[in-house]
Amino acid sequence: MDFQLKTLTVAQAAAEKSDLLIVLVGSALPTAKDPVSVLAASARKAGDLPDKAGKLLALYRPETVVPSRVLLAAIGDGKAASVRGAVSAAVAAAKANGPKRVVIVFAQPADAAAVAAAVTAAADASYVYTTTKSKAEPRSIRHLTLGVSEAASPAVATAFDDARATVAGIELAKEWGNRPANHATPTLLAEAAKGLAKLPRIKCEVLGPKEVDKLGMGAFAAVAQGSAEPLRFIVLRYQGGAKDEAPVVLVGKGITFDTGGVSLKPAAEMDEMKFDMCGAASVLGTFRALGAIQPAINVVGLIPSCENMNDGKAVKPGDVVTSMSGQTIEILNTDAEGRLILCDALSYAKRFDPAAVIDIATLTGACVVALGGVRSGLFASDESLASALESAGEASQDRCWRLPLDDDYAEGLKSNFADVANIAGRAGGAITAAKFLQRFTADYAWAHLDIAGTAWKSGAAKGSTGRPVGLLVSYLTNRAGNSNAAATAPKAGMAAKPVKKAASPKAPAKPARKARSAQ
Ligand code: BES
Ligand code: MN
Ligand code: ZN
16 A cells, blocks of 8 residues: 655645545535535534544545545544544444545645654555455555645644654564464564565564573573474564664564463463564564654564463473563463563663663553553553653554552562562552562563554454554654654655565665754
């Protein structure tokens, strides 16, 4: 799917060749005199297009209009959240007709956030997974033109370009999240990461069982030991900043299947544990977006990846293992495996002398109970990191909610046989998991995103959401001072080429965007 940003009035949009024109109508009635604007205004007056974001009205081939179909979509206040809802509803409603060429036009001025929301919502609503279907019907939309009424300001053009790059990242995360575990092994994830190293400024290194043992990652190795699939430890680097600039380290949980191990999970819905690598997928997706946006920042991605299986060699409840940090861990429940692979990756992160470390993990069912599928759980030992992530979540509409880290919550992690146990009681399970991780993060500013509720949807719409790629890209570009530094980036989305699947290995790196602020 390729995206294009154009300066278009509603009248001009109605003259563009397309299969579907979606007109976004805000609270203020359109005053233009072209047929579509006139119809929109009279529909609003007649009450057939209520002033409520997401309300739709299909028009049947109005005179002089080129597109075969026209859909009016109310966007209420025109804020990003309303635009997102309206575009999702409109694209979903139009799906059945299989439009190839779609034009979405704002009937009134749109800000940068609204433009970004339209791009990400259109992509999200039209996404289809095809990889493991024999007769897959791919997504129908090939070309999407987004029309804005005024010549795009640099902020709008940058928001458009970044949104397009973010979509590529989100879709990579969805793809790997959705793949069944036999099509997304640790080895295959590592291959995907190596593929990203074809993008400018990205490097990738992959460690296997021997190297991981040598590093003393006893907790990670313990989880992997019950599986026939060898573990992989993936190290990605994106260098957009000065060589000596401290990087942000992203750590993604990469359990490609979580049976629970000897502490076996119930059979119902166990298939969904293929999504237990969505933290890892979000790191891959974020690197995909970084490769396209090229912000002036250094980022390291760490992905410990393995299966959590039940086997003769599997780790047993009560086993004590030694983590890379030297701390011994009593594994009271083999299903609390995410924290075991993450703790060693968090220890490894120290060697980068990081400015901040953020881990992303489908860590606890308790977080699903606490926050549902709307917001990811956020934990942070550093105030400015916490608020930067909260704002990035709001800006990208990939929201999170901060939960506490009082030391009292760590009480239950005490063990009679090791320095720490890997579980506490049932109460506050998302927090006690975070308290466990915190023990390994003393040397840097740290945040943890529990995406157990937000990384995928269950039921009829079962599938990966690609979250929190939007949040992470927004945080990183913001940190690099992206939004006002269009000077070094390509001028406008209109001129920029569509994001390619992968740049050629020798593609020249464009100058990274200038850093603007420290955090
Ligand atoms: N991958 C799961 C967390 C999970 C469960 C995510 C359900 C989404 C839906 C994790 O490895 C896990 O099993 N956690 C346990 C921890 C418990 C044993 C302390 C859980 O949440 O039940
Ligand atoms: Mn588990
Ligand atoms: Zn798990």
